Amino acid sequence: MTDLPISSTAAAARPWAAGAAVIVTAGVYAWALLMAEETWQVTGLLVLAVAAVLAALKTGFARRLHQDWAASEPRLNRLAFAALIVLIFALSDAHFALLMVATTLLYFTAAMGLNIQFGFAGMANFAGAAFFGAGAYTAAVLGTVTAVPPLLTLAIGGAVALVLSLPLLLPILRTTGHYAAVVTIAFGVLFRTFLEVNEILGGPQGLMVAPMRLFGWDFNSAPVIGSYEMSFYVNYALLAAALAGLVFVLVRRLERSWIGLHMDAVRLDETAAACFGVPVARIKLTAFLLGNAILGVSGALYGMMISFIAPASFTFSDSLLLVSIVLLGGLGSLWGSAVAAAIVVLLPEKLQLLQEYRFLLFSILVMLVLLFRPDGILPRPLRTFFASRRAGK
Amino acid sequence: MTQTLLEFRNIVKRFGGVTALDDFSMRMGQGEILGLIGPNGSGKTTSFNVLTGIYPATAGQVLFEGRDITNAAARAVYEAGIVRTFQRSRLCLPLSIYDNIMIGDTARLTGSLWSNLISRKRLQGQIDTSYRLARDLVGGFSGHLADRMDQPVGALPMIERRRIEICRALISGPRLLLLDEPSAGMTHDETHQLMDDILAVRARGEGLSIIIVEHEMGVIERITDRCIVLSYGRKIAEGTYAEVAADAEVQNAYLGAD
Ligand SMILES: Nc1ncnc2c1ncn2[C@@H]1O[C@H](COP(=O)(O)OP(=O)(O)O)[C@@H](O)[C@H]1O
Numbered sequence: 001m002t003d004l005p006i007s008s009t010a011a012a013a014r015p016w017a018a019g020a021a022v023i024v025t026a027g028v029y030a031w032a033l034l035m036a037e038e039t040w041q042v043t044g045l046l047v048l049a050v051a052a053v054l055a056a057l058k059t060g061f062a063r064r065l066h067q068d069w070a071a072s073e074p075r076l077n078r079l080a081f082a083a084l085i086v087l088i089f090a091l092s093d094a095h096f097a098l099l100m101v102a103t104t105l106l107y108f109t110a111a112m113g114l115n116i117q118f119g120f121a122g123m124a125n126f127a128g129a130a131f132f133g134a135g136a137y138t139a140a141v142l143g144t145v146t147a148v149p150p151l152l153t154l155a156i157g158g159a160v161a162l163v164l165s166l167p168l169l170l171p172i173l174r175t176t177g178h179y180a181a182v183v184t185i186a187f188g189v190l191f192r193t194f195l196e197v198n199e200i201l202g203g204p205q206g207l208m209v210a211p212m213r214l215f216g217w218d219f220n221s222a223p224v225i226g227s228y229e230m231s232f233y234v235n236y237a238l239l240a241a242a243l244a245g246l247v248f249v250l251v252r253r254l255e256r257s258w259i260g261l262h263m264d265a266v267r268l269d270e271t272a273a274a275c276f277g278v279p280v281a282r283i284k285l286t287a288f289l290l291g292n293a294i295l296g297v298s299g300a301l302y303g304m305m306i307s308f309i310a311p312a313s314f315t316f317s318d319s320l321l322l323v324s325i326v327l328l329g330g331l332g333s334l335w336g337s338a339v340a341a342a343i344v345v346l347l348p349e350k351l352q353l354l355q356e357y358r359f360l361l362f363s364i365l366v367m368l369v370l371l372f373r374p375d376g377i378l379p380r381p382l383r384t385f386f387a388s389r390r391a392g393k
Numbered sequence: 394m395t396q397t398l399l400e401f402r403n404i405v406k407r408f409g410g411v412t413a414l415d416d417f418s419m420r421m422g423q424g425e426i427l428g429l430i431g432p433n434g435s436g437k438t439t440s441f442n443v444l445t446g447i448y449p450a451t452a453g454q455v456l457f458e459g460r461d462i463t464n465a466a467a468r469a470v471y472e473a474g475i476v477r478t479f480q481r482s483r484l485c486l487p488l489s490i491y492d493n494i495m496i497g498d499t500a501r502l503t504g505s506l507w508s509n510l511i512s513r514k515r516l517q518g519q520i521d522t523s524y525r526l527a528r529d530l531v532g533g534f535s536g537h538l539a540d541r542m543d544q545p546v547g548a549l550p551m552i553e554r555r556r557i558e559i560c561r562a563l564i565s566g567p568r569l570l571l572l573d574e575p576s577a578g579m580t581h582d583e584t585h586q587l588m589d590d591i592l593a594v595r596a597r598g599e600g601l602s603i604i605i606v607e608h609e610m611g612v613i614e615r616i617t618d619r620c621i622v623l624s625y626g627r628k629i630a631e632g633t634y635a636e637v638a639a640d641a642e643v644q645n646a647y648l649g650a651d
């Protein structure tokens with residue numbers, strides 16, 4: 001009985017301690033999983049993760065963590081970012097593991113763009129891979145034909161995705177629900193067909209993409225410290241981490257702004273929102289364009305990283321994959337998308353056996369999650385406009 | 394009558410073969426509380442929907458403060474100072490009380506991407522102001538609700554939801570408030586409380602006018618200055634509650650409907 005007040009004071013003094021412990025554990029776990037090669041190691045680690053999550057839910061640790069995280073969010077977010085950087089350096093010569101980390105980060109970034117549409121504004125977009133691909137093709141074309149600096153190419157990739165979404169605006173704003181979804185599906189199919197028949201864009205064979213280059217530093221050459229040579233994917237993983245961090249901050253700010261509030265209002269009840277002056281069309285337009293621009297930027301960097309792209313990488317199934325990340329993580333939940341992106345990228349790679357059953361696996365996973373946790377793995381928390389100034393205080 | 398605030402001129406609204414409003418004309422004065430009554434399906438909600446730009450009128454004109462606002466977009470109607478509640482509560486249930494009320498304050502909020510995402514000084518100021526405003530408004534209705542501003546609305550009982558809907562409507566400082574069956578789903582005592590609240594709001598607010606659709610006749614008798622009775626989309630009586638209650642056609646319409 002006597003130690004109860006003491007421990008609760010300790011918890012109050014360091015409400016971020018539990019969150020920090022979880023971040024460190026997750027970092028170590030990610031490292032272990034990425035380095036694991038034997039099937040039994042991978043299986044063991046996965047079972048461990050499931051058991052830990054179930055235990056956290058059962059004991060109420062998950063709920064407490066949720067509250068603590070909300071209470072010291074800026075600090076924990078920074079710590080998570082730092083842990084990610086440490087993880088990247090810890091993997092420094094693990095070529096394939098780094099590729100997976102960078103891929104996860106770029107899928108996560110893409111999913112954040114998609115989250116603005118699906119999660120915030122409630123707009124279906126089943127052409128995510130097309131806008132992602134638009135960015136990648138932009139990088140391919142600009143990198144071979146022009147001398148545009150690659151960092152600028154990323155921005156242009158976003159701009160191209162944005163311009164490509166313009167012709168969709170009218171049908172999407174005019175229709176709702178299923179019809180809008182069908183419009184995007186049609187666009188995605190059209191986009192892929194266009195790539196396949198277009199000789200300039202390499203037809204079905206695709207195109208080479210020039211590597212990223214920052215201030216004269218070629219991303220495809222391995223960074224060397226002393227006599228130690230790291231994988232060149234360290235470059236891409238770091239840049240992907242920076243991009244994901246930037247987009248995370250931006251989308252968080254969007255969520256915690258009047259525009260984000262209005263996106264929620266439009267999603268939940270468009271008619272009522274209009275009756276209170278919410279500019280419904282402008283809000284939808286903002287969500288659609290902003291989301292697709294983010295998809296385009298992440299696609300451009302993805303293209304540079306994998307250095308070879310083809311229409312087959314940007315199909316309807318890939319769009320569904322992106323949507324499944326958003327649904328698995330929880331609509332509108334950024335951290336949820338991060339976790340889900342890791343699951344979607346890592347599981348099939350780590351469980352080679354399941355490679356052929358990728359989509360079966362995802363379908364089952366999505367269905368299970370939606371059945372037992374309809375709000376996703378990490379449901380979106382209530383809005384607080386400024387993390388430092390909690391509402392109600 | 395005082396200066397005219399709102400006028401319907403021969404409004405007709407048809408849904409396919411159903412005539413929901415049939416040549417409905419009326420006028421209401423500045424500062425008035427007008428009761429809009431009639432049996433189910435007589436066109437009360439439809440007249441709110443036509444007024445607030447949810448449905449276009451088939452024919453006729455709507456004038457607000459002398460301006461023609463017939464078939465104006467919902468957003469324009471809001472900007473003119475007309476707000477409403479809905480017969481079936483239409484709050485955003487997963488959002489907090491505060492968020493829900495702020496949705497009603499669109500006119501005051503900055504909409505630019507720059508000040509919402511990048512340079513957030515002004516946004517922060519607005520959030521502080523609007524938070525205080527919303528809290529005061531809610532506090533005026535019920536003290537304990539004001540301490541729960543960051544809780545989701547979905548967890549609240551019906552009476553609290555109604556109050557929040559009314560706060561959402563009031564935060565923009567409107568000219569005209571439309572209440573569609575505010576007592577639906579509440580007990581007698583709760584209804585009584587809510588009406589006290591509404592009267593208190595009006596006593597504070599400068600020149601707020603109200604149209605209230607209500608089935609509970611006690612409420613109508615107590616708070617309205619004047620009533621209009623609809624039956625099958627037609628206006629069949631108009632006057633004080635006592636006058637319309639004594640009207641033979643009104644009694645007939647209610648008996649016929651039951
Ligand atoms: N969206 C709609 N589509 C078709 N008919 C409608 C619609 N809205 C209302 N109506 C019809 O209009 C008539 C008036 O309805 P309403 O205004 O809701 O009545 P009240 O609010 O007085 O009960 C009813 O016959 C109803 O069925």
Ligand SMILES: [Mg+2]
Nearest residue numbers: 437438439480
């Ligand atoms: Mg009605």
